[in-house]
Amino acid sequence: MHELLARLPDYLGGHLRLSLSALIVGVAISVPLGVLATRRRALESPLLAIAGVIQTVPALAMLAVMVPALAMLALPSIGFLPAFLGLTLYSILPILRNTVVGIRGVDRAITEAARGVGMTPWDRLRRVDFPLALPVIVAGIRTATVWTVGMATLSTPVGAPSLGNYIFSGLQTRNYPAVAVGCVAAAVLALSLDGLVRMLEQGVKAERRWLTAGATTALLVLAVWSGAGLAYGSNFGGAPIKIGAKTFTEQYILAEIIGQKIRAESDREAQVLSSLGSTVVFDALKNGAVDVYVGYTGTIYANVMKRDPQHVDRKVLVQEIDHWMQQNHGIRCLGAIGFENTYALAVRRDFAKRYRLHTISDLARVPPNTRFGADYEFFVRPEWRTLKASYDLGSLEERIMDPGLMYQALDGGDVDLITAYSTDGRIEAFDGALLRDDRSVLPNYDAILLVGPQLFWDAPEAVDALRSLLGSIDARQMRHLNLRVDVDGRSPASVAAEFLANQAKIEPSGPPKPSPSGSSGQ
């Protein structure tokens, strides 16, 4: 718990910075736009329609779409900016709509009187329409406040630290206290900001100076505090080296190992951007928002290079990836880390017994509509198409779920079959059967280090530090590390530190292994 709370200032600061800046810009855009819509009738429907369409885009998708969109414009596409833009777009509708409704709702007799006493359109807006519409506009701002603070928890996968980091990593590493801390902190923040906005409104309405001043001061202090974090972070001895991590435990641990290694063996600071989506992290590497991450050969070959990875020799695969990456994106594949993390299919023991399951081919015996749980990506990946075609698995009922919950779902009988990862620590603790890929249709998934072009120029000593990790972790070790987090509830950072300490004991001054091919994992 202490370790959790130590991160609170960072996450809360990031969350607040995002929410406040998105809200302030949202208000600055939406209120004038709303006023314009009431003055130019023809604009009202299109403006509200556009804001409405934006609102229907699921929040997570909106944030994810910002990444390639910003990359296309050659802007920083990971971190604050995509999250900020997504949240700002989201805050527009409630404020815009309430501004329009509020101003339109002013009694016609009163607007006519305003014209009659000699007000110009500007006088009318300032002295009559705006003050009378204010309660409705503020209600819109308050709605936007609660939405934005809630939605900011989703900015973790695009690399903006927020209270969502507690929730995303907590779900992945089965650290439920972390999830709870994230949820409670986000709720408290939403209610506090909402309360401040309401105080501000009441202060203005009732002309109670101390209330207005109090609320304004509180908002300013929060803005300065969260802004100061940004300034402090960005001025800290050159930009830190950024390490990307996808959305599962193994990635968190590897990113921590890489970060701690870089810190120890170069004079550079390292920052882990965790819980990035799989395509987000590669895009981020391409445009320099991330400097290094751990990829998997099969995934890169099939999903990025769009080639069929079946039956390609694993050493050749690593070389081909390095060659292709260098040619197309200036990215280098340093080599394999040593273990392979492949997809496997897992079933409960009683289920395996009943249908005599040993291999994937045996699944021909299970009844149609057997429930098959897999992670967010699996059902749209080429591997699934191949599996489905080769083993005729079309009659399985597909259930998408969070990888952190799959074993629980299998144990509880909610699903009968799940995708498992060969390095998942939970496999060791799990009482079930793994089905063999007897027709060898699944490709190799050797873990490889992918390094963006800048790092070679900016921090060659960091690249050297990374090379020393090649071939240093085999599948058994990786499973063990994963187990320490997933089952024992340790933090990825402490597991990483322990691993590096042990490694240093085994080879106190061992030379880095520059083997680009990696050793066999299993």
Next chain:
Amino acid sequence: MIRLQQVTKRYDAFTAVHECSLHVRQGELLVLLGASGSGKSTTLKMINRLIEPTAGTIEIDGTDTQSVNPSTLRREIGYVFQEVGLFPHLSVEDNIGITPSLLGWDRARIRARVNDMLDMVELDPDGMRSRRPNELSGGQKQRVGVARALAAQPNVVLLDEPFGALDPLTRDALQQTFQKVRRESGMTAIFVTHDMVEALLLGDRIGVMQQGRLVQLGPPEELLERPVNPYVAALMDTPRRQAKALSDLSDA
């Protein structure tokens, strides 16, 4: 002095006001009388350009209203609305002082003027100044409405059925207050009403409007004695019968 020449207002196929010409002398109170939909309110609103005329010209003291910026024009013309239209978020003082403040008067002058106006419409300045419109009775609201219209010392005041929604006693009191104020200040006024008795009591002259046309314009006696058509005759017959009924009662 207000002069309308051939003023017309058309909405698509519908003609609200048809070639209305009239002129109001300095210090005179002209009543526009007619049923609802006869075009009297539209005529009134065209004078301060709350409604823009389709054709014709309107001059005030020799100046074409089209040559003046509408908000500037309206600051120089008092206007009392049928629905009063007090600004609900402003105090009585700020409501009355609105046009002076738009004209850039200084605070002290506005304050003094508001006090005078409250006195003039027979409201207690100390008790009323800081109240909000929702704390006023109907009669008090319309008194504030009249005070607001006259606060910037306009030369011309337009009144659109100002007392129509009030109970008879309050209406009578307000009519008297208004006449007193107007006579003291010598303002020119146009007063729109559908109430024949009110028209006869207040008007120096009365213009009768029927389906967008000004059908007769003259002093009350002329309308009573020489109505130009059966409609005007019927209009004038009502107050006559009421007066007769009253005098019969008091004779008895």
